[in-house]
Amino acid sequence: MAGSIAAQPPVTTRTGGRARRWLPWLLLRTGGVLFVLWAVATITFFAIRLIPGDPAEAVLGGPGSQASEEALAQARREYGLDRPLILQYLGYLGRLLTGDLGRSYSLRAPVAEVIGENLGGTLLLALLSLAAAAVIALGLAAWSARGGKGASGVSSVLEIVGAAVPHFWLAISLILLFSTWLGWLPPVSVPGPAGLVLPVLTLAIPLAGFLGQVMRESILDAMASPFVLAARARGEGEGGVFWRHAARHAALPAIGLAGWAFGALISGAVVVESIFARPGLGRSLLAAVQLRDVPLVIGIVLVVALGYMLVTTLTDLADRLADPRLRRAGR
């Protein structure tokens, strides 16, 4: 979901402290991760129950099935839907701890297997889009840092426009342009690289718009800083100044944004995967919610939450390594 985060300083928990106090930071972090995962599973478990419609029906091939009473009763027994909600929840948590995500109602397959199959597609899409967004944002920043007044004005507008484009409008326009009129790229995903270009661009452009705006400020600060003046005074050319000094400083806020970017990519993936018919978690999530497939929804949400926590932990770590001042300042 393209949350609206422009200049967002990297937020780290209050437990800073010197290098050798990594342990408490690590313990607290894992505690936090476990808590969040538990909370996410619980909220989804009960939220899905609020959705109108009988879960047993979801087991028997989705809504509108004219399944007989016996079939519904048997399904309820098989999936334990006849037991009181609390027992179902505790049972579910118990199995969760052993890593068993249960069976998907609609796909009649273990949730872990379904996720395993689709995880690759979404992860590939997310990582490529993140990389493409970084390249675009850095490219724009380099151009605006060295291109003078005009360049920086134009590039900042491009960033704002990029960040304002809804995913699906961008996707439709890209298909119209590159596939229908120019015919260079396939409009839907075919295995192999050609099928990836448009989906990645669709996710990368809005993200690049946000990254660009966030990086722009720290790049401009860096370019006007005394250590850049010192570098120039050493005889460093403009290119060297940008890539050796400013670009690295731009990475800091970008790292801080990674947690949010991950969420935006997953939300974007739902739309992009359905337009380009790419298999992936996003599309299965949308289908699972519509088919009221409880175990699959919770399974996917848990995987996404785990991914998110992993990313924020890594960014927290990267923050501390990249910028020792943070570690020392105990932020």
Add this chain to the structure above:
Amino acid sequence: MSAMLEVRDLRVSFGGTTVVSGVSFDLEAGECIGLVGESGSGKSVTARSLLGLAGEGAAVSASALRFDEHDLLSASPRLLRRLRGREIGYVSQAALLALDPLRPVGREIADTLRLHGPLGPRQRQDRAVELLAEVGVPEPELRAGQRADELSGGLRQRAVIASAIAARPRLLIADEPTTALDSTVQAGILRLLERLRAEGMGLILISHDLAVVSRLASRILVMRAGEVVESGPTDEVLGSPRHPYTRRLVAAVATDRPRWAPLTEARPMAGALAPSPSEALPPAAVPSEVVLEASGLVRRFGDRLAVDDVGFSVRRGSTLGVVGESGSGKTTVARLALAIDRPDAGTVRLLGEPWSEATERERRPRRARIGAIYQDALSSFDPRWTVGQTLADALSSGRTRRAGEEVAELLERVGLGPEFMARRPRGLSGGQQQRIAIARAIAPRPDVLICDEPVSSLDVSVQAQVLDLLDELQRAYGLSYLFIGHDLGVVRHMSDELLVMRGGRVVESGATERVFGDPRHPYTRELIAAAPRLNGG
């Protein structure tokens, strides 16, 4: 033979506004010339224009701007890039920020070698370590791998110099190389620059501190608003200054100026409150009441002991000076005195009653008895308020009609007109901001004022006005000051009694003149020796 560097009526303007005009000087190899002037005098732009780095949109012109056989005016960007670092070294103004915080210090030095030397990466790294050793950095091997924030101010400055001289340039421009450094460290850096000059490097030394320049430069140019108002051999310019501005500059230097001696001719305090000249004598040394005292103060941050068993007492109407280098615990003492921070041990008493032990609720009504002013006055103002609102809030007279009158009176007392009420602090000069901070501090008629490095970042002439203002207010209201500073000259001029602090402990204390007269502790002696004197001492 012609000079190494020849500058004839240099002019620099930014989009119509002239910043530097008519600057001319020559420089020989092994000679040091000093550029002196206050902030905004154009001395830094002059130096940077030699490197073609005057700044975005700068129009540089001169009848001659020659370095050896190169005409710097018509030099191509490629030629300029080759000159920078290889022929002309530059130590930038805010030296403490001249190192990229995210890169190892060794790498920044090696960069100069990469740009101008044939050495491969491995040799460059070794050479960088050698250079660090050459500029006097202990454990160069370790330091080269560390980042800027892991080094002290002095070490960082030495690393910057190492980077500037890595390719053996024949001219070194040092722009404010010692600002914000403690005097002992400052002395070390000046000795290093002196050695480089002696080895044949041409040196342009730029500073607002006359004492610093007078130690190294054989000739001095005094600049004001972009023009050279006076130039000539150092002794002549400082000994018998011809231009009134130079005279004022020399007079403003507080070092060696006795207590209560006004540093500025103009009377900053007009109006009824100005004491007649006869009262200018120091108040009788009657044993007056102790307004603020502390005993056995201890404060620990993690495993670092910031304040260790510090005790002091401030008498009414007098000033206790606290001097020491950065990291000596002076600011922590100030925060403990203000009860912004709680001591781990020891007590502070205000006007005879417990102060640090009291709860914040108990302290609040007595907060009016003790005020504070800081080095960075601007950051202590609420950015959304005008000067008038800030002072009205301090007077806590709120919206009443009399507020306007009281604020105007307060402004007048610190030498500012009523027209300042509508202004925003952000738009004022450093001196004016500090005056407003003082006005706010004295509004509730306090007995004690904690002054934490109030004038450290001000130009000499502005510094003088603020110090005189503090003297007058002390005399007019019998205020007592806890005056903290790292500039020995300023602290000596302002304080009746003195505390010398090092590593969180009080190494020496007593009457100011006694401590300066015969310093007992070796560290005090070292401090006094290191303080730069005007007459080249």
Add this chain to the structure above:
Amino acid sequence: MNRLALPLLSAAAVALLLAGCSTAAPTNSEPVSGGTLVYASGDGEPTCLDPHVGGNYPQALVATQYLESLVSKNKDGEIIPWLATSWKEADDGLSWVFTLRDDVTFTDGTPLTWEAVAANIAHLQDPATASSTGYLALQKVTGVEKVDEHSAKVLLSAPDSALLDSLSQPWLAIESPTALKRSQEVNCESPVGTGPFEVTAWDRQQSITLERNKDYDSPPADAGHKGPAYLKKIVWRFLPDSASRYAALRAGTVDVIDNVQPDTIVAAEKDDTIDHLDAPRPGASNRIELNSGKAPFDDERVREAFIRSADVDDAVKSLFFGTAKRSYSALSSVEKLGYSDKSLFDYDQKAAATLLDEAGWTEKDAEGYRVKDGTRLELDFPVSTNQSIPAEQSLFEQIQATAKQAGFKVDLHPLDLSSWYGALAKNDYNLVSAPYTKVGPDVLRILYHSDGTIPAPSGYFANLAQLKDPKLDALLVQASETSDQDERAALYKQAQQIVLEGYYILPLYDQQNHFLYRADVKGIRALPTVSTPTFYDAWLDR
């Protein structure tokens, strides 16, 4: 990840290869064996490939390629032999004997015998299978007996004139009895039949792979050729977005697409590289049902007023560009026994106004909606975004606008499938449009017999008009039992007159079923049973 890649890569490689040379190759007249056809479906991916389970149209589309039924139908609607060579109804109509071909084996090697018929009917009637379409069609079947190795007697509780129609549908196709013994999960992933292709792989959300059945030789009587199919392989993909599905066809990434939007049909006709197959589905026409079970449509005059106030002709013309013909009948034009009466559905706002006045809806509120003793003339219209294509949803919007002129406030509620069925189960609707595909006029019994108002355990019921007319019930039961064709036709005619003249439904058009395919794909035809395309005769002219 690699399990996913292998089948895909091979399919893609071939697809790209074919796409590459699609335009340049010479056109030959004789069918060419080999090649892979890529079919792109716009429907949701079925949850099970065995059409016995559940039983919706997306399952029928893919099952037609690998499962065969006992009988089929020809263009004129007559029942023709398929796996059954002949069949005879007992005099009392309480049993049928089917004689099967003796030379057919399932792709898992099991020979086709009478046991297959017994096993499949038992599988359909077993509650664990959770079959709905198949289960409803065999309501009267009580059991199957062996006559000899290759002929079976099907026993009925009452005569069923629609039995043959039902058995011709893919939802009652014959699967290998050995395969049916496996768990439902396995059978869902790889059903075993006797068809020209067999299911070899199913990567959910990605594609189903069907490969040629080498020893196939049991086509229906009206098939184009004998022996195995020409195509070596079919890749069945799911592209939910209609715009990108059509773009994929034009780019040659896929060869056949379904759920085609009207505007793309018109555009395709101008494009000589793409051909169009129009195969309207049998069973009921697409129509809007008026819920006569509750106010305000319990009053016939209000029902007629609503129908008179709906300008359907203009809407169909502007939205469907002539790709759909307006229908005035309850049944699809494919059904021979369909009866239509145009005069009942003329757009006439004045008539609507007078009818509403007669019915007491005389006052009008500020926004022009009719009010009668305090309550406003408001109608809830839940719309299923899965089943109604965008053009049809726009049609409902236009009807909403014209109905407003007459004083009806129509509230459209676009819902996803679960919420839509939920709204119907709670009788939270005055208007609804629900397609129903079934071979034969017997669909009328399911849709309009009063038994159809009794909800199944899940809350589902078929008689959405909630029509309870004993006279109509009798006609429908009698028609379903007589095997005399003329008598059956007369009975169904009277039944349809009652439904139409009672203004219970507003017919729109045949249930649209359009396919677009690349011009160099030859030999595609739609089975006259449920109008699903079969690729048995198809070959690639590349």
Add this chain to the structure above:
Amino acid sequence: MRRPRPLELIAAAVLLFLVLAALFPSLLAPGDPLAIHPAESFLAPSWAHPFGTDESGRGIYTRIVHGAGPSLVIGLSATAIGIGLALVLGLAAGLGPRWLDFGTTRFVEVLFAFPGLLLALLFIVIYGPGVVTSTIAVGLSTAPGYARIIRSQVLLVRRAPYLEAARVLGRGPAVRVFRTLLPNLAGSLFVLVTLGIGQSIVWASSLSYLGLGAVPPAAEWGAMLSAGRTYVASFWWMSFFPGLFIVLSAVSTTLIGRSLQNRVRSA
């Protein structure tokens, strides 16, 4: 850095048009956005219909003008919900004691761990599609992002020297928070709001694309864009213009927000 003058003017002009359209739609587009003219469906952009007509012959320009109101309302109210909730969370985390900060941050992380769209999806599937539910859904899914920013701003302002100076002057905690801390927070909040409005409109349109947003025949940009997407190959204008206005409104609100921020910062 000063934004070039002309750009601000353009953004201001666009915003003015949108507000005018929202308040007095019939002024700019007299036609009835809901009236259907089947004979004039699918007309290309022309003088009569500057943005062409849709599948039911309704002028797209008219519907965009009449759609401005609902779209802006969604943008504003979703932002209000998002920032309102975030303010509570941010202040609790920033000002409260350490355990409160820890608890609130964990809660925000839980909200963050839900992909924004899933939160919206769950909410809408439970309470049914429509303008109100999609507005609340967008508000909920943007709240965590704002909460994190507000928390860091509060921590920043809380450590500012001028707050300590207020304490030295003897101001109590309540006075310090309400007279000094909150007003200074308002500055940065303003930027968030302007950014938020644009993003909420974009978000609401994505929900409409998935069929979860405004109910037809409402002239809401997201629904129009979604309706147009099936006809994109033959009638490009049905999707292009609603999409264009979604982007324009998001861009102009961000630009105006940014230039006001610069003006405040350099005033």
